[in-house]
Amino acid sequence: xxxxxxxxxxxxxxxxxxxxxxxxxxxxxxxxxxxxxxxxxxxxxxxxxxxxxxxxxxxxxxxxxxxxxxxxxxxxxxxxxxxxxxxxxxxxxxxxxxxxxxxxxxxxxxxxxxxxxxxxxxxxxxxxxxxxxxxxxxxxxxxxxxxxxxxxxxxxxxxxxxxxxxxxxxxxxxxxxxxxxxxxxxxxxxxxxxxxxxxxxxxxxxxxxxxxxxxxxxxxxxxxxxxxxxxxxxxxxxxxxxxxxxxxxxxxxxxxxxxxxxxxxxxxxxxxxxxxxxxxxxxxxxxxxxxxxxxxxxxxxxxxxxxxxxxxxxxxxxxxxxxxxxxxxxxxxxxxxxxxxxxxxxxxxxxxxxxxxxxxxxxxxxxxxxxxxxxxxxxxxxxxxxxxxxxxxxxxxxxx
Amino acid sequence: xxxxxxxxxxxxxxxxxxxxxxxxxxxxxxxxxxxxxxxxxxxxxxxxxxxxxxxxxxxxxxxxxxxxxxxxxxxxxxxxxxxxxxxxxxxxxxxxxxxxxxxxxxxxxxxxxxxxxxxxxxxxxxxxxxxxxxxxxxxxxxxxxxxxxxxxxxxxxxxxxxxxxxxxxxxxxxxxxxxxxxxxxxxxxxxxxxxxxxxxxxxxxxxxxxxxxxxxxxxxxxxxxxxxxxxxxxxxxxxxxxxxxxxxxxxxxxxxxxxxxxxxxxxxxxxxxxxxxxxxxxxxxxxxxxxxxxxxxxxxxxxxxxxxxxxxxxxxxxxxxxxxxxxxxx
Numbered sequence: 075x076x077x078x079x080x081x082x083x084x085x086x087x088x089x090x091x092x093x094x095x096x097x098x099x100x101x102x103x104x105x106x107x108x109x110x111x112x113x114x115x116x117x118x119x120x121x122x123x124x125x126x127x128x129x130x131x132x133x134x135x136x137x138x139x140x141x142x143x144x145x146x147x148x149x150x151x152x153x154x155x156x157x158x159x160x161x162x163x164x165x166x167x168x169x170x171x172x173x174x175x176x177x178x179x180x181x182x183x184x185x186x187x188x189x190x191x192x193x194x195x196x197x198x199x200x201x202x203x204x205x206x207x208x209x210x211x212x213x214x215x216x217x218x219x220x221x222x223x224x225x226x227x228x229x230x231x232x233x234x235x236x237x238x239x240x241x242x243x244x245x246x247x248x249x250x251x252x253x254x255x256x257x258x259x260x261x262x263x264x265x266x267x268x269x270x271x272x273x274x275x276x277x278x279x280x281x282x283x284x285x286x287x288x289x290x291x292x293x294x295x296x297x298x299x300x301x302x303x304x305x306x307x308x309x310x311x312x313x314x315x316x317x318x319x320x321x322x323x324x325x326x327x328x329x330x331x332x333x334x335x336x337x338x339x340x341x342x343x344x345x346x347x348x349x350x351x352x353x354x355x356x357x358x359x360x361x362x363x364x365x366x367x368x369x370x371x372x373x374x375x376x377x378x379x380x381x382x383x384x385x386x387x388x389x390x391x392x393x394x395x396x397x398x399x400x401x402x403x404x405x406x407x408x409x410x411x412x413x414x415x416x417x418x419x420x421x422x423x424x425x426x427x428x429x430x431x432x433x434x435x436x437x438x439x440x441x442x443x444x445x446x447x448x449x450x451x452x453x454x455x456x457x458x459x460x461x462x463x464x465x466x467x468x469x470x471x472x473x474x
Numbered sequence: 475x476x477x478x479x480x481x482x483x484x485x486x487x488x489x490x491x492x493x494x495x496x497x498x499x500x501x502x503x504x505x506x507x508x509x510x511x512x513x514x515x516x517x518x519x520x521x522x523x524x525x526x527x528x529x530x531x532x533x534x535x536x537x538x539x540x541x542x543x544x545x546x547x548x549x550x551x552x553x554x555x556x557x558x559x560x561x562x563x564x565x566x567x568x569x570x571x572x573x574x575x576x577x578x579x580x581x582x583x584x585x586x587x588x589x590x591x592x593x594x595x596x597x598x599x600x601x602x603x604x605x606x607x608x609x610x611x612x613x614x615x616x617x618x619x620x621x622x623x624x625x626x627x628x629x630x631x632x633x634x635x636x637x638x639x640x641x642x643x644x645x646x647x648x649x650x651x652x653x654x655x656x657x658x659x660x661x662x663x664x665x666x667x668x669x670x671x672x673x674x675x676x677x678x679x680x681x682x683x684x685x686x687x688x689x690x691x692x693x694x695x696x697x698x699x700x701x702x703x704x705x706x707x708x709x710x711x712x713x714x715x716x717x718x719x720x721x722x723x724x725x726x727x728x729x730x731x732x733x734x735x736x737x738x739x740x741x742x743x744x745x746x747x748x749x750x751x752x753x754x755x756x757x758x759x760x761x762x763x764x765x766x767x768x769x770x771x772x773x774x775x776x777x778x779x780x781x782x783x784x785x786x787x788x789x790x791x792x793x794x795x796x797x798x799x800x801x802x803x804x
Contacts, residue, residue, distance in 0.1 A: 130767055132713075168767055170749070173617065173711045174513065174703070178750065181634075182506040199617050199711035206623070206708040210633065223616040264606070266615035 120156075120163035121423055123148075123413060124183030126194035126204065131171025137196045140218055140406035141166055142395050144193065147410045150390075157417040169195055173203030180204040184211045190425050191432075193409045194218060196402075198266055205229060214429035216413060218405040222270055225452045231429055233452045235408040235442060236401070237343050237366065237460075239267075239317075243274040245364050245457045246340065247282040250313060258340075259288040259311035261302055261326060263318040267344055271317030287311045294320050299329045306335075313337050319344030324353025331357040338362065346401055351468055361465045362473060366443045366455075368404055369463060369470050379439050387441050401442070408440035484736075488653075492646045496639065505634040510753040512634075512706060514746045515641035516699050517726065518739055522645075522652040523695030524727045525738040529790075530661055531688040532668035532732075533583070534591040537598030538723050541693040543605055543715030545571045545700025547618060550710045551611050554621040564701045571697020572690050579689035583682060598720055605712035617711035624705045637706035644702060648695060653735050655691070664688055665733060718771075725774050729781050731788020740789055748773065 125144055128137035148164045156162060165187050169176035176195045183189045184207065191214050195201045198221030208215045208231055217224050220236040250258065260275060262268030272289065279286055288309035290302035303326070306314055314337055316326055323345050330339055341350075341363035351358045367374055367384070374380035387407055391399040399407075415438060416431035417423065435454065438445040443459030462473040502508060520542060527533050545567040552563035582593040605612050612618055623633050624640060631639070655661050663684050666674040671681050704710050726745050730738025747754055749770060752763045766773070785792050 130770075168764070170767065170770075171713065173709055173714060174707050175749065177707060177709070178506065178509050178513070181509050182753075185505045198615070199709075199713055202617050202619050203707065203709045203711065205619060221616055227619065269606075269615055 120161040121417060122163045122165065122187055122189045123410075124180075124187060124189035124192050125164060125166045126169050126176050126179045126183070126192065126196075126200065127166060128171040128196035128200065129166075129168040131169075133171045133196045133200075136402045137168075139400055139403040140194075140196060143391065143399065143403040143406040144410055146391065146394055147407060151410075151414055157414050160423075162414065162417075165189060169197075169200050171197060171200065173199045176200035177203045177207055180207050184213055189213065190423055190428055191216070191413050193406070193413070198224060201232075202227075205232065208232065211425070212429075213425045214413075214432055216409040216432070218402070218409050221266060222274060228450075228452070230433075230449075233412070233432055233447060233454070235412070235440070235445070236405045237442065237455065238453050239271045239274045239342075241453065241455060241457060242343050242364050242460065243271065243278055245460045245462075246315070246342065247275070247278055247284060248457075249362075249364070249462055250284060250315075250340065251282045253313075255312045256283060257285050257287050257311050258313050258315050259290070259306040259309050260286055261290045261292070261299065261306065261314060261316050261318075263320050263322060264291045264293050265318075265320070268318045271342060271344075275315065275317070292318075292322060292326075294322065296322055297325060299326050300333065303329050303333055303335065307333060311337060313340055315340045317342050317344065321349055321353060323350050324358070327354035327357040327361060343401070346463075348398075351465055351470075358465045358468070362462055364460045364462050365401075366404075366441075366459055367461055368401075368441050370461075370472055380444065383439050384441055399441075404441035408438075408442050408445065411440060412438055412445060488649075492649075495642050496646065498642075499635040499638055505632075507753055508634045508638045510747070510750040512638045512641045513750070514743050515638070515645045516703050516706075517723070517742045517746045518645045519641075519648050519699040519702070520696045520723055521726045521730070521738045521742040522648050522735065523692030524723055525730065525735050526652060526655055526661075526664070527688045527692035528724070528727045529730070529732040529734060529738060530656060530668065531664040531685060533685060533689060534587070534724075535594040535689070535692070536591045536717070536720050536724065537578075537594035537596075537601075538692065538696050539715040539717070539719035540598035540601040541571045541575060541696035542700035542703065542719070543601060543710075543712070544574050545697030546704040546710045546715070547605065547612050547700075548697070549701035550618045550621045550704035553705070554618065555611075560622075560624045560705055564698070564705070567701035567704075568694050568698045571700065572694035574697075575690040575693020576686065578693070579686045583685040583689060595717070595720075598715075598717065602712065602716060605715065612710070612712065615712065617709055618704075619709045621704050621708045621710070623708060641702050641706060644698065648698070649735065649739065652695075656733075656735050660684070660687065668732075722774060725778050727788075728778055729788055731785075731790030731792070734788075734790030734793075737788050737790030737793065745774065745777075 127140050128134055129141060144164060148162050151157065152161045165183055167179035167183060169179050180192060183192060192208065193216050195204060195217065196219060198219040201217040201219045201224050204215065214231050216233045216235060218235055220238060222238045222240045224232060225234045225238065260272050262272045276286055288306045288311060290306060292299050292302060316323060316339060323341060327339055339361050341361060343365040345363045346365040346369055371381045371384040388398055391403060412432060412435055416428055416435060419431045420427045433447050433449060435445055435447045443455040445454035447454040463470045464473045499508060520538060524538060527535060548567035548570045549563045552558040552566055553560050578597050582590060585593055606614055626636060663679045666677060666679055667681050667684050674681060726742045727738045730741035748766065751766050752758060781788055
């Protein structure tokens with residue numbers, strides 16, 4: 075009897091050991107990051123702003139640049155004298171990529187620190203998880219997550235800085251229509267961004283006279299998309315539209331070349347990353363995608379305000395952190411500056427006045443684009459903020 | 475007389491603890507603290523079921539987060555989309571989770587040890603995909619939002635207090651039920667089964683029936699926890715019910731120990747609070763909190779390894795040893 079028990083215990087122990095080891099490795103991907111607040115020692119009555127970011131868990135890679143950006147920008151705003159003479163005190167909480175934890179973090183920031191505005195969360199699920207408590211407290215929230223649902227399921231208190239698929243998809247379809255494409259095949263990751271993109275494309279494609287001949291999914295971490303692409307190859311599509319923000323995008327491009335597919339590969343703003351070009355190498359040539367103008371600030375015209383904002387941010391970030399900022403850093407930049415600008419216009423800092431002021435944002439030049447909010451539009455960007463890029467000679471060039 | 479006092483001591487302590495826990499909102503008005511303690515209560519409900527399944531019947535489940543998910547989605551869908559009153563939705567959610575547990579238990583409980591672990595792991599993986607794909611019910615990756623907070627008729631409570639009381643009121647009832655099982659005939663049958671299946675059979679215990687009952691019960695309690703999660707958090711997302719959650723739940727029972735309810739409950743409290751250490755120790759430096767957060771997974775791991783190596787029967791086992799030694803010396 076004792077022996078059976080011992081063996082059972084050992085087996086269980088081994089199972090748990092292996093699984094815990096696996097989880098620990100996954101969790102250790104980014105062990106860096108402290109949740110300390112930023113800003114110089116405030117002289118008196120600082121304005122308190124809270125941020126809920128994923129600094130651990132599966133979105134840690136997105137939360138880290140967002141945190142870097144918030145710390146850098148709040149320090150810069152404070153060094154320049156703050157907003158209306160008041161310093162900004164920033165409180166950052168980690169949501170561990172968990173919606174329940176994000177909600178608890180929001181409650182903590184609102185109740186214990188008395189923040190007048192919230193930035194975050196990093197992920198769509200975490201952003202949605204905060205909503206109940208945001209609504210009850212009446213505190214404005216500027217999310218840096220990309221899910222269409224955040225502003226589509228409208229909440230007067232919630233704003234969103236990243237490009238939403240509902241903006242980028244019509245722009246991309248319009249371009250395809252102009253190029254005479256009537257039949258496309260879709261390939262996307264099975265995660266939130268890819269599935270959301272596919273849903274929006276399927277809904278809108280008929281409006282552009284485009285049919286979807288094949289729809290293929292892959293999982294994050296997949297290393298070969300040949301079988302999906304073979305199905306696409308036989309489907310008679312005139313173009314392959316890929317929707318993913320993952321590193322697997324480079325594999326899709328490489329596999330297409332290996333299969334001798336000659337139809338164009340069209341991506342999304344999720345591919346606005348240097349890793350795609352380095353990863354896909356020659357297969358990246360001719361790849362097109364829509365994104366904001368930040369990849370090529372010259373697009374704004376040297377000397378224009380947009381150009382100055384983008385290059386200034388890129389230069390300062392690169393100097394401070396040793397690498398160029400990615401699009402997630404840009405979303406955080408836009409969030410904190412939209413709030414800071416709104417703060418500058420209110421006579422008395424209360425959450426409700428701040429919310430109204432944020433909604434009044436007009437023509438704010440950010441890194442992701444130019445934001446104009448309205449009582450019905452809390453994403454605030456227009457298709458004119460987008461350009462189509464093509465990869466040529468290992469660089470992004472703008473397609474006219 | 476002393477003996478009688480001693481015999482009733484656990485019951486008296488439990489009752490006193492229950493009163494303290496339920497009266498806490500009178501003393502604590504910090505909603506963050508109440509929310510954190512509410513999360514503790516949710517885990518206590520699930521762990522009570524796992525304590526019966528693992529600690530008593532000796533069955534390993536690596537997929538209990540999936541049952542929490544079933545309960546959460548069922549209750550969330552029924553209240554937010556189908557417009558059911560919340561008590562009916564909770565009952566239905568528990569029934570659906572129990573049915574899921576039964577459906578999984580019948581074919582798989584002939585498996586043992588790591589085979590059973592693998593089967594439950596596979597089940598939770600399948601459900602993880604189902605939670606994302608069944609968009610009409612679950613909302614897919616966007617999650618299921620708009621779940622109304624439970625209303626308590628004439629009682630006009632602050633939502634944080636109401637949620638806390640709902641969760642802990644249920645948890646106290648669940649613990650009562652579970653302790654009845656642990657002490658009663660079903661618990662003895664499970665313990666016998668865990669000790670020796672053949673021996674148990676010789677005593678007239680039907681092993682399959684006992685195992686299926688234990689599994690269904692634990693799935694039902696996980697579903698109950700999930701249903702309350704949906705009502706109190708108000709938002710359900712597929713990421714919350716992944717493998718990691720199952721492992722953390724299992725870590726709680728392993729640390730808590732076998733043949734005990736108090737041990738796993740204590741472990742559930744401790745391990746849940748580890749994530750929210752800043753709530754109970756507000757003086758703790760931000761660096762220390764960040765360190766604990768970053769190394770949380772590793773801390774769970776080290777704890778489990780240490781328990782397996784040095785105290786395989788967990789907190790409960792250590793407590794039993796101490797009690798026996800004290801009893802022997804007096």
